[in-house]
Amino acid sequence: MTPLPSTFSAAARVLRRDLTLAVRRAGDWLQPVAFFVIVLLLFPLALDPEPARLRLLAPAALWIAVLLSSVLATDFLFREDGRDGTLELFAVSGQSFAGLLFAKTAAHWLLTGLPLALVSPLAALSFGAPAAALPGVLAAVLLGSLSLSLLGAVGAGLTLGLRRAGALLSLLVLPLAIPTLIFGARATALAIGGEDASAALYLLGALAVFGLTLAPLAAAAAVRISLE
Amino acid sequence: MAEYFAMSGYAAHVWSSFALTLALLVLNIVWARRSLRSARAEARRRFEMEKVS
Amino acid sequence: MSWAWFHRFGSAPYFYRVAGRLTPWFAWPAGILIAIGLYGALVVAPPDYQQSETVRIMYVHVPTAWLSLMTYSWMAVAAAVGLIWRIKVAHAVAAACAPAGATFTAVALASGMIWGQPTWGTWWAWEPRVIFELVLLLFFLGYLGLRGAIDDPTRADRTSAVLAIVGIVNVPIIHYSVEWWNTLHQPASILKSGGPSMPWVMLWPLLVMWLGFTCYFFVIMLTRARAEVLRRERGGSWVRNLLSQDGVAGSA
Numbered sequence: 001m002t003p004l005p006s007t008f009s010a011a012a013r014v015l016r017r018d019l020t021l022a023v024r025r026a027g028d029w030l031q032p033v034a035f036f037v038i039v040l041l042l043f044p045l046a047l048d049p050e051p052a053r054l055r056l057l058a059p060a061a062l063w064i065a066v067l068l069s070s071v072l073a074t075d076f077l078f079r080e081d082g083r084d085g086t087l088e089l090f091a092v093s094g095q096s097f098a099g100l101l102f103a104k105t106a107a108h109w110l111l112t113g114l115p116l117a118l119v120s121p122l123a124a125l126s127f128g129a130p131a132a133a134l135p136g137v138l139a140a141v142l143l144g145s146l147s148l149s150l151l152g153a154v155g156a157g158l159t160l161g162l163r164r165a166g167a168l169l170s171l172l173v174l175p176l177a178i179p180t181l182i183f184g185a186r187a188t189a190l191a192i193g194g195e196d197a198s199a200a201l202y203l204l205g206a207l208a209v210f211g212l213t214l215a216p217l218a219a220a221a222a223v224r225i226s227l228e
Numbered sequence: 229m230a231e232y233f234a235m236s237g238y239a240a241h242v243w244s245s246f247a248l249t250l251a252l253l254v255l256n257i258v259w260a261r262r263s264l265r266s267a268r269a270e271a272r273r274r275f276e277m278e279k280v281s
Numbered sequence: 282m283s284w285a286w287f288h289r290f291g292s293a294p295y296f297y298r299v300a301g302r303l304t305p306w307f308a309w310p311a312g313i314l315i316a317i318g319l320y321g322a323l324v325v326a327p328p329d330y331q332q333s334e335t336v337r338i339m340y341v342h343v344p345t346a347w348l349s350l351m352t353y354s355w356m357a358v359a360a361a362v363g364l365i366w367r368i369k370v371a372h373a374v375a376a377a378c379a380p381a382g383a384t385f386t387a388v389a390l391a392s393g394m395i396w397g398q399p400t401w402g403t404w405w406a407w408e409p410r411v412i413f414e415l416v417l418l419l420f421f422l423g424y425l426g427l428r429g430a431i432d433d434p435t436r437a438d439r440t441s442a443v444l445a446i447v448g449i450v451n452v453p454i455i456h457y458s459v460e461w462w463n464t465l466h467q468p469a470s471i472l473k474s475g476g477p478s479m480p481w482v483m484l485w486p487l488l489v490m491w492l493g494f495t496c497y498f499f500v501i502m503l504t505r506a507r508a509e510v511l512r513r514e515r516g517g518s519w520v521r522n523l524l525s526q527d528g529v530a531g532s533a
Contacts, residue, residue, distance in 0.1 A: 027429035034422050041415060049407035125394075126405035238334045241399060245392040246323070249341040252388045253315070253497065256381050260504040267508035268524075275524050 007096045011103035014090075018107035029111035032073035036116055039065040040123050051128045058127035059188035063181050065123070066116055066141055067148065070177075071170045073112035074152030077104065078223065082160045088227055098220035105153040105216070113145030129192045136191025136201070143204040144184040150211035150219075151176050157222030180207055291368040293510045294519035300503040307499040314493030318344075321486025338396040340486055344494040346389040346414065350452050352382035352498060353417060356424070357449040360442035369513050370506075372438035375445060376428065377505030381498065383421035390414055401465050409458040410466045413451055420448040434513060 004010075022029055043061040044054060081087045081104070090100045120141040121134040129137065155173040159165040187200035233239060322340030329336035356378035363371030393411065398404050405411070424441050431437035459466045479487070514520050 025429070027426040030422065031426060034419060034426070037415070038419060041412070044407040045412070051403070054407070126407075128403065128405075236328065236334045238399060241335050241395050242337050245338045245341050245395050246319075248388055248391055248395075249345060252345070252384055256384055256501050257497075257504075259380065260501045260508075264504050264508040264511075267511040271511050271514075271520050272524050275521055 004094055007099045010093075010095045011099045014100050014103040015107050018104055019110065022107070022111050028076050029073070029115070032069040032112045033115050033119055035072050036065050036069040036119060036123070039068055040126070044127075055128040055192060058124055058129055058192055059185040061127065062120060062123055062137070062141075062188060063144070063185045066120065066144060066184070067174060067177055067181055069116055070113065070145065070148040070152060071155075071173050072166075073108070074149075074156050074169060074173065075166055077108045077152060077156045078160055079156075079165075082223075082226075087160075087223060091224060091227060097224065098216040101153060101157075101219050101223060102216040105149055105219070108152075109146060109149040113149045114142075117141040117145050124188070124192065130194070132194065133188075133191040136197045137188055139201055140184050140187040140191065140197070140204060143201065143208050144180045146208040147180045147204070147211045148173075148177055150208075150215035151180075153219040154215055154222055157219040157226060160223060160226035180204065183207065291366070291370050293370055293514050293517065294523075296370045296373075297507050297510050297519075297523075300507050304500055304503045307496045307503070311493050311496035311500055314489050314496060318486050318490035318493050321489060326483050326486050332400055335396060335399050336483075338392055340490055342389060342392040342396055343487060344490045345385050345392060347491060348494050348498055349382060349386040349389050349414065349417060350455060351495065352378045352385055352502075353421070353445075354449070354452055355498075355502065356382060357445045357452075360445040364439060364442045364446070369438070370510055372442065373509035373513060374502065374506045375442060376438075376509050377502050379421055379424050379428070380505070381501045383418060383425065385498075386414060386418040386421060390418065397465075406465050408464045408466070409462045410455055410464055413455045413458060417448070417451050417455065420444070420451060424448075 005013075040061060043057060047053065047057070078087060081090075091097055093100075117138060121138050124134060124137045125131070151173050152169075155169045155176075156165075158172060159168045162168060183200050183203045187197045187204060190197035190200060233243075318340065322337055326337065326340070328334045356375045359371045359375040359378070362368060363375060390411070393414075394404050397406065424444055427441045427444055428437050431440060458464060511520065
């Protein structure tokens with residue numbers, strides 16, 4: 001009887017599989033970025049795009065767009081695998097369920113959170129942020145998107161296979177995401193204003209670490225309940 | 229010569245725009261030809277499968 | 282007589298063959314014209330007295346922006362033809378335009394940003410022409426996303442065709458935005474009554490690039506359309522003949 005592969009190599013395989021599949025379904029993960037752009041586009045159209053006002057608005061607009069795009073993206077985190085029974089196979093495989101789900105979440109973040117983070121400096125530029133602020137903006141969204149992906153996994157686990165999963169998902173994830181929103185917007189505002197944003201960035205990092213330790217376990221528990 | 233490439237200090241702007249455009253032109257043609265090649269390969273595969281069945 | 286020509290183009294094998302033969306007639310001019318245009322843009326054209334050397338960016342920004350509009354127009358018209366007369370080849374042409382169109386629009390926006398930063402003092406301005414060009418990019422991405430999301434090819438063709446047609450309103454808005462609104466973009470200096478107001482030494486590289494890029498678009502469009510037509514024809518005998526010819530003579 002061959003011994004089971006280590007959790008790490010199983011997780012790595014899941015990660016690679018998800019990324020390979022995603023290349024073929026490019027629409028899935030490009031959509032959140034397009035949504036991000038559209039939401040941001042609405043702000044200067046709804047308000048008078050006066051440069052000073054836009055710059056004040058930038059942190060809020062940016063982070064609202066990031067949150068909404070993340071929730072939209074989370075929709076497809078477990079959807080396909082839940083539908084075709086892959087998640088059930090993961091659950092009974094004898095491997096650490098939390099580990100495998102974490103691998104899926106990691107792949108998902110690489111496809112959705114990371115692109116959002118890379119586009120966010122451009123978005124900040126378009127709202128009149130100075131070029132010096134861009135690294136701070138990038139760091140903030142990078143850290144924030146990690147937390148959001150992890151929270152999303154928990155929400156997706158709870159709403160797996162449900163009929164109006166999308167709306168419920170936002171109801172569950174957005175309140176949990178409020179601390180990320182607050183610290184992220186603060187960090188971005190400080191960066192745009194030219195001040196030192198490191199305190200807020202550290203807090204964002206702490207949230208991400210907190211999520212990293214607890215969210216996979218919570219997500220695994222949630223998915224197990226949903227699969228029953 | 230170096231003065232020309234410096235573009236009165238706007239080298240980054242001018243050359244990056246032209247580089248982007250060149251990349252666009254190259255990418256699109258490579259992509260399009262690859263699309264045609266893969267379509268032909270797919271058709272050939274289907275043709276071979278039909279021959280066998 | 283004209284309708285016969287029209288319907289002949291709708292036949293997939295005819296289109297595949299003719300498009301293949303037309304491609305070099307656009308490819309060579311495209312290469313030569315763009316090469317000449319680049320020389321004119323980078324060497325011959327003088328720096329602007331206000332914008333200095335950054336004015337050279339015009340020679341890539343304007344052609345790519347023009348191309349983004351032209352690509353979308355072709356896509357929308359082909360989609361309409363496919364929808365109204367149910368011609369699959371037309372849908373193939375529409376699908377062929379989308380990836381190129383999206384990239385042209387993206388480069389137009391990016392080169393615009395790079396040009397705007399020293400000229401307007403800002404990387405981005407929320408003004409009509411820029412906003413609507415961004416909307417055009419979103420329409421291209423939406424078209425591609427919609428096509429990718431639908432498995433059934435016929436349904437994918439028709440739904441994305443509707444999207445393409447709906448978005449056509451964007452093209453005249455972008456074109457006339459500089460006349461309807463007070464914008465940072467300068468009003469039309471070429472396509473206006475009374476003729477172009479640009480000095481000839483600056484104008485000719487632009488026209489050459491314009492023409493070169495247009496030929497280039499046709500190369501891309503024809504190549505991709507041939508690929509799309511092949512993919513849509515399942516087991517037609519003409520495909521069989523084409524491939525068996527390939528086996529003997531090698532592929533082209």
